[in-house]
Amino acid sequence: MERARRTPMALWRNLWKVGRDDPRRAIHALKVGSALTLVSLLYLLEPLFEGLGKNAMWAVMTVVVVLEFTAGATLCKGFNRAVGTVFAGSLAFFIECIAEELGTVSRALFVGASVFFIGFAATYVRFIPIIKKNYDYGVLIFILTFNLITVSSFRVQNVIEIARDRLYTILIGCAICLFMSLFVFPNWSGEELHYSTADKLEALARSIEACVMEYFQEDMTIDQKSSRDTIKKGYRVVLDSKSVEESLALFASWEPRHSRLGYRYPWKQYVKLGAVLRHFAYTAVALHGCLESEIQTPQSVRMLFREPCTRVSREVSKVLRELASSIRNRQHCSPDVLFDHLHDALQALNSAIKSQPRLFLGTKNAQANSMIAAQTDQRSSSGAAALASVKTDISALLDFRTKRDQTERKTLKPTLSKIAMMSLEFSEALPFAAFASLLVEMAVRLDLIIDHVKELARDAHFKDCMEKHDIK
Amino acid sequence: MERARRTPMALWRNLWKVGRDDPRRAIHALKVGSALTLVSLLYLLEPLFEGLGKNAMWAVMTVVVVLEFTAGATLCKGFNRAVGTVFAGSLAFFIECIAEELGTVSRALFVGASVFFIGFAATYVRFIPIIKKNYDYGVLIFILTFNLITVSSFRVQNVIEIARDRLYTILIGCAICLFMSLFVFPNWSGEELHYSTADKLEALARSIEACVMEYFQEDMTIDQKSSRDTIKKGYRVVLDSKSVEESLALFASWEPRHSRLGYRYPWKQYVKLGAVLRHFAYTAVALHGCLESEIQTPQSVRMLFREPCTRVSREVSKVLRELASSIRNRQHCSPDVLFDHLHDALQALNSAIKSQPRLFLGTKNAQANSMIAAQTDQRSSSGAAALASVKTDISALLDFRTKRDQTERKTLKPTLSKIAMMSLEFSEALPFAAFASLLVEMAVRLDLIIDHVKELARDAHFKDCMEKHDIK
Numbered sequence: 001m002e003r004a005r006r007t008p009m010a011l012w013r014n015l016w017k018v019g020r021d022d023p024r025r026a027i028h029a030l031k032v033g034s035a036l037t038l039v040s041l042l043y044l045l046e047p048l049f050e051g052l053g054k055n056a057m058w059a060v061m062t063v064v065v066v067l068e069f070t071a072g073a074t075l076c077k078g079f080n081r082a083v084g085t086v087f088a089g090s091l092a093f094f095i096e097c098i099a100e101e102l103g104t105v106s107r108a109l110f111v112g113a114s115v116f117f118i119g120f121a122a123t124y125v126r127f128i129p130i131i132k133k134n135y136d137y138g139v140l141i142f143i144l145t146f147n148l149i150t151v152s153s154f155r156v157q158n159v160i161e162i163a164r165d166r167l168y169t170i171l172i173g174c175a176i177c178l179f180m181s182l183f184v185f186p187n188w189s190g191e192e193l194h195y196s197t198a199d200k201l202e203a204l205a206r207s208i209e210a211c212v213m214e215y216f217q218e219d220m221t222i223d224q225k226s227s228r229d230t231i232k233k234g235y236r237v238v239l240d241s242k243s244v245e246e247s248l249a250l251f252a253s254w255e256p257r258h259s260r261l262g263y264r265y266p267w268k269q270y271v272k273l274g275a276v277l278r279h280f281a282y283t284a285v286a287l288h289g290c291l292e293s294e295i296q297t298p299q300s301v302r303m304l305f306r307e308p309c310t311r312v313s314r315e316v317s318k319v320l321r322e323l324a325s326s327i328r329n330r331q332h333c334s335p336d337v338l339f340d341h342l343h344d345a346l347q348a349l350n351s352a353i354k355s356q357p358r359l360f361l362g363t364k365n366a367q368a369n370s371m372i373a374a375q376t377d378q379r380s381s382s383g384a385a386a387l388a389s390v391k392t393d394i395s396a397l398l399d400f401r402t403k404r405d406q407t408e409r410k411t412l413k414p415t416l417s418k419i420a421m422m423s424l425e426f427s428e429a430l431p432f433a434a435f436a437s438l439l440v441e442m443a444v445r446l447d448l449i450i451d452h453v454k455e456l457a458r459d460a461h462f463k464d465c466m467e468k469h470d471i472k
Numbered sequence: 473m474e475r476a477r478r479t480p481m482a483l484w485r486n487l488w489k490v491g492r493d494d495p496r497r498a499i500h501a502l503k504v505g506s507a508l509t510l511v512s513l514l515y516l517l518e519p520l521f522e523g524l525g526k527n528a529m530w531a532v533m534t535v536v537v538v539l540e541f542t543a544g545a546t547l548c549k550g551f552n553r554a555v556g557t558v559f560a561g562s563l564a565f566f567i568e569c570i571a572e573e574l575g576t577v578s579r580a581l582f583v584g585a586s587v588f589f590i591g592f593a594a595t596y597v598r599f600i601p602i603i604k605k606n607y608d609y610g611v612l613i614f615i616l617t618f619n620l621i622t623v624s625s626f627r628v629q630n631v632i633e634i635a636r637d638r639l640y641t642i643l644i645g646c647a648i649c650l651f652m653s654l655f656v657f658p659n660w661s662g663e664e665l666h667y668s669t670a671d672k673l674e675a676l677a678r679s680i681e682a683c684v685m686e687y688f689q690e691d692m693t694i695d696q697k698s699s700r701d702t703i704k705k706g707y708r709v710v711l712d713s714k715s716v717e718e719s720l721a722l723f724a725s726w727e728p729r730h731s732r733l734g735y736r737y738p739w740k741q742y743v744k745l746g747a748v749l750r751h752f753a754y755t756a757v758a759l760h761g762c763l764e765s766e767i768q769t770p771q772s773v774r775m776l777f778r779e780p781c782t783r784v785s786r787e788v789s790k791v792l793r794e795l796a797s798s799i800r801n802r803q804h805c806s807p808d809v810l811f812d813h814l815h816d817a818l819q820a821l822n823s824a825i826k827s828q829p830r831l832f833l834g835t836k837n838a839q840a841n842s843m844i845a846a847q848t849d850q851r852s853s854s855g856a857a858a859l860a861s862v863k864t865d866i867s868a869l870l871d872f873r874t875k876r877d878q879t880e881r882k883t884l885k886p887t888l889s890k891i892a893m894m895s896l897e898f899s900e901a902l903p904f905a906a907f908a909s910l911l912v913e914m915a916v917r918l919d920l921i922i923d924h925v926k927e928l929a930r931d932a933h934f935k936d937c938m939e940k941h942d943i944k
Contacts (some may be wrong), residue, residue: 018599025599033592036619040587043623044580057620064616108516115512120505127490127497144536147508148529151515243715279757286758289913433905434913441761441906 055165062173072189072251074181084141092149190252201324205317207234212313216306238281266459297432308349315342527637534645544661544723546653556613564621662724673796677789679706684785688778710753738931769904780821787814
């Protein structure tokens with residue numbers, strides 16, 4: 001009883017959520033409804049029915065199958081359907097011409113053989129990657145139409161008339177679809193691609209900031225779950241975007257909107273930028289891995305580098321946000337100013353690391369100082385170091401177990417080998433070194449992102465941003 | 473002329489490659505051809521044509537659309553098509569019953585309104601994630617069939633007969649498809665998923681081995697390109713597998729093959745294992761990033777750790793390969809033995825790092841030794857260290873530029889900021905520390921993979937491998 005009342009509620013909430021997440025979905029559904037009603041008029045109104053006869057069904061079918069969410073996808077499918085139909089029609093007509101000369105039995109054999117061969121060849125061709133990517137639907141329609149025409153022509157005489165009427169109705173269906181998708185609240189694949197790219201840059205910025213913030217957080221209990229969610233969501237958005245992005249770019253290249261400016265809009269640049277962003281995101285994942293790693297540098301050591309690391313992450317995020325807003329507003333950006341800050345931040349991190357010669361191999365300078373520094377240094381940090389080594393040796397197991405509980409993994413019992421690994425006395429600075437190194441790597445990869453955004457800005461003729469310089 | 477001769481050659485080579493890469497494609501194309509010929513017989517043979525009339529066209533359409541590459545996909549689509557058709561037919565019949573009572577004009581209005589509303593609602597429902605994933609095609613067929621029946625029933629009287637014949641022909645089409653995909657050289661989604669999982673484990677093993685090998689390679693010119701290809705291919709296979717894997721698991725769950733053993737085969741475990749493998753692959757990408765990083769630990773320092781690092785990577789790969797063969801042969805594996813070796817290898821790496829106290833912060837023991845060791849140590853490695861610092865300070869820029877040329881990046885001119893970053897005197901051990909830390913992280917994540925493979929082995933009732941123990 002309780003469940004019977006809850007199911008419709010859940011369904012209703014689900015339906016509501018789908019529309020709230022993206023109101024364009026509701027609009028699209030309304031568009032499909034209208035298009036179907038429109039195409040039904042071909043049947044419902046007397047005079048139109050007389051003209052087209054039963055073939056009006058093909059218009060209905062076309063609308064159902066071709067009208068897609070974005071304009072580009074509709075154009076792509078409509079084109080595929082039209083071309084596939086025309087090709088199949090021509091080939092079927094050609095085969096029909098040959099078959100007409102033959103007797104009934106040999107004609108049946110000939111038609112059967114041609115159906116087999118064309119079916120085989122077209123299906124095989126669909127496996128070629130370039131066809132699969134761009135024209136899969138067209139080839140499918142080709143097979144379908146060819147078979148329908150060839151086979152039905154075996155019994156019916158006025159094949160050409162049928163084919164012509166069918167083509168007309170399909171064109172009517174395509175026209176309705178194009179009208180609906182291009183002129184009634186159009187959804188552009190290109191725009192979706194454009195804004196999703198900006199979103200991804202911002203998500204990465206959030207992810208990195210949250211990650212570094214949590215790494216240096218002293219009180220481990222506060223809001224850990226929500227911050228990890230931010231981190232994960234940030235890079236997941238980027239990592240999972242590949243196939244969506246590629247199909248959006250494909251559909252965007254069909255959209256007429258930007259071509260009128262006299263150049264082909266560089267949709268491929270978005271795909272390239274997406275690949276670079278994924279490459280950057282792998283570093284973000286590795287950085288996140290530092291948080292979840294079983295072996296941790298003690299907080300006391302981490303705290304020595306809190307300031308410079310946070311600064312680097314802040315600057316990286318700032319550059320990412322700047323790039324995002326540059327794309328969003330279609331303006332050329334000047335991240336060089338920001339990049340200088342990042343450079344300063346990196347230098348600060350470098351000096352911080354150099355100032356702790358006992359943690360890492362020093363450079364020439366540091367080496368000379370290290371012998372002198374060692375004495376004073378040992379006195380100041382001996383407390384922390386002693387604490388730290390106690391922590392790794394004894395409480396590692398305990399620590400590890402509580403951490404496991406926190407992250408809610410399924411295998412609650414750590415395996416024997418893992419405990420053994422934990423009790424390994426790995427140098428404590430090692431994990432932090434990895435963390436710092438990943439931060440630096442990130443800064444380097446950021447440069448690659450900047451290059452690609454600049455390239456995009458150039459190819460897509462973004463506006464200059466004179467006014468922005470003035471504000472600064 | 474030259475080009476005209478070359479294009480067909482390239483096409484032919486492309487076609488040949490498609491078949492050679494996976495001969496099942498050619499077989500599938502033959503199957504489609506046969507199925508189409510078979511269904512054409514409905515038309516070509518006199519007695520069958522009398523029975524089914526023009527509706528035989530629906531059988532052709534069903535075969536074209538439903539017959540997919542794997543058995544699971546065909547079953548899933550066939551089920552969707554059948555259920556969608558039945559639902560749509562029932563609803564259309566219901567609407568027809570109501571409409572019959574009305575006058576012509578109000579009937580047209582009623583039919584138009586119902587077409588609009590059903591079109592809207594069904595399209596909207598397609599956006600719900602769970603529907604989109606499992607029943608998208610079914611809903612599409614529902615819309616299509618509903619519209620065709622409702623609209624055509626407006627003019628034709630014997631709607632129920634038409635609907636019945638149509639359903640029969642669709643069922644005949646589905647039957648042919650099922651026969652072809654289940655009994656004639658069937659391709660099982662489940663098997664593809666199974667073996668591709670094993671392949672992925674092996675690809676990761678190759679990738680990691682190649683990566684560590686190259687990191688410690690002294691002669692940088694030998695075979696660098698092919699080894700990088702191995703590395704990239706290895707983790708790309710895993711990273712790009714998400715959507716393919718999910719649809720394979722979905723289709724596999726439709727396949728009847730494994731259900732007869734009395735339990736549901738745990739296809740979801742493969743998806744989970746895939747997610748864990750991707751998680752592992754991110755570390756592989758980060759490890760690869762260490763190779764391509766702009767800031768590098770000099771070879772002289774790296775060589776100190778060559779032996780233990782290579783050993784760790786060898787052991788990790790060995791475990792991965794063992795897991796792969798365990799999956800491939802559907803046998804329970806005993807990676808614990810191997811994991812012990814890995815543990816030893818990690819311990820060796822740990823001692824190697826501890827034996828170089830100047831490189832990293834030592835543990836308690838190492839600290840005591842460090843002051844004594846420093847003197848002797850400095851003497852032995854001073855040459856290398858001096859060399860190294862010269863390298864980073866002066867030749868960094870040059871080095872960087874040649875490296876860029878090697879990797880054939882497009883932006884040949886390094887930006888100013890990058891040069892500035894290069895000349896930063898980052899501690900030389902930092903990048904190596906990251907490398908080592910990633911290796912350790914990898915070993916930890918490997919444990920997670922082992923857990924998941926074990927879970928899979930348990931749920932899928934893999935064989936025990938008694939004989940293997942004997943061999944050892």
